[in-house]
Amino acid sequence: MQARLTRRVSALAGRALAIAAGLFVLAVPAAAKVTLVHWQHHSPARKALVEQFAQQFMKANPNVVIQVESIPYGDYFKKLLPALAAGSGPHTFQIPAGEVPAFVAAGVAQPLAASVISGEAIESQFVPATIAHFKLDGQYYALPTDVQTIVLFRNPELFKQAGLDPNRPPATWDEAVQAASRIHRRDAQGQTTQMGIATGGYGPVLHTLMLQAGASPWDSAAGKPVFDSPEARKGMQFAVDLVARYGVEDPKFGSRWTAFRQSKLGMVWAHPAMVGSFRATVPDLRFETSEVPAAAPGGSRTSLLTSWAYVVSTRAKSKAEMEAATRWVVYLTSADAQRRWTVETGELPAHRELLANPELRSDRVLWAGLDSLTSAVATPWRSRSITEELPHKAYQMMLLEGKTADAALRWLQGEAIKAELEQREKEQM
């Protein structure tokens, strides 16, 4: 009896020891592993690429686990803000470049680990306009991604059908209207069956047209946006005229992206990122890109440059987490990664060395985006609504309510100043 009890006790003690040893073995590598949650807004091409990057990064950094979450744009901030407030947000995430100071002021973004990348290295590697908002109190808080300008996409088949040279993109606004008039088709009832050209009233496109007309949208001395100028009115009026005067854009025709994908739209002003989107969704679609047409012969081909930022959140607390998170952000924005971003998604590089990259420059559709970078104007304001929502509303005021360009742009200027002030207030909190 005694012996049996002793045997049972020894067996139990043996099992306990084995379990403890097993737990110890498991616990040691677990403690050394760093898990990083990465959030970004969704596009099919971008999601696939970031997941590939994560796999490669984890292979090269076996102690780091990257969990990528791709969130639809409509839900992105709705999820991001409460998660950051609750302390359960991601370790690394993306935000529009102008928002970086507000997120830093709020204490949810932290400086990139200097042991991984120095300020000098950042300044020597990236195009200055793309990192303009990232340096605060002498430290860098973000690295650039999703750099976008505006280029003109065209469908060469529709050009050919309209008797136009498919290899000759319009160089001026007048040429664009003439080409669009020949492409635009209507049925017997006057309904559009094929559209000539489209801006969609999209904010960055409207800004681009205003810039090309010679507008200076920022008063550096006063530090506020300016839209109430004859040049800005000319740019906005041209966008409205495409619909109301020339009849070469028809908002009733539906989504311009669907129309372009279905070869029912001749030309569209768009971000170069649409290259990746078109290639991913309609692989057989033939399209070309060119720099945006100028307002007049020999005029400026400039466009608005917008970009996003990869940020390390304060959820990365330990030194190991901070360094791993910075390494991951550096990896995502490295020259090699950005080359792939450009090739596979059409997003433009922020790395200086890639601007002259022969592989990218020789690409049939990518070159226009790269060329546009040389003359693009980075958003001088920080409020997101000035880039997108407010100019679109001014455009709609003219188109739907018949307001004059004068009235619409006066309204735009007032609202833009208010929005920028509110954004600066956020940076004080």
Next chain:
Amino acid sequence: MQEASRILYRVQRQSAPYLFVAPAVIFYLIVTVIPMVMGFWMSLHRWNIIGRRQIWLGLGNYVALFHDPSFWRSLYNSLVYAAGVVPAELVGGLLVAVLLNSGLRLRTFYRLIYYLPVITPVAVAAVIWRWIYDPYYGIFTWAVRTVGLGPRDWLNDTRTAMTAVMIVAVWGGIGFRMVVFLAALQGIPSTFYEAARIDGADTWQLFRAITLPLLKPAVLFVLITSFISSLQVFPLINILTGGGPLDATRVVVYDIFDRAFGDMRFGAAAAMSFMLFAVIMIISLLQWRFLGRDVTYE
């Protein structure tokens, strides 16, 4: 000993009901009362959800709302929406319920058909309706063209966008009101109708003198709940129009959402929520005061 057990028994008897309701009360406190109190506290600050410090404004957010044309515009839009949707849902639901309560053949099938929009997710319904409203190829456009109207971008025209959204809301809301009215109609004893018929009453007189008065509790319920849900509309607007064009469909809840998650002005958004709460409470009390006086539930 006996005395002690008697006291224990009495304590048990007295505390048992409180213990039984405690889980529900605690749950209600956590998910409703505490967030409400926190929301009110937030409304007294310039509150940035991710900010390090929140600035005390007292009633500043409320005062600012009184001078904010955007808030009044969205409140006006909400009231227009409710004024269009609530009567249509009420009359439509009642009409369908009365028809389905009569000796109609295939009435179970029709009940199912009318109830289907209620169980259709709003997002799915909104996407389908976007197709229906397509300016060139939508079935709605085709239907109005038969009466001589040209193609119009229904959801992107400041003159038609709100009406277009209201039609979708009524389509989705009639089914639920129908069920409430149907249940109330089936609770009216048939002997009332038989006695009235013997006295020579026709169908309209039966409806006016028996059905309508006995449906008053159901009408009051539908009226109050429809007003509340109409003033709280959000997903439908968000998907169909995004508050546009030019804020023509920007209702209060959409405005609250946009200020909070678009502009990160959570304090102002919280103040708007309490203003909306006050509006809903006032309208509900007025409805109760003027329509609920002679409602009995016996």
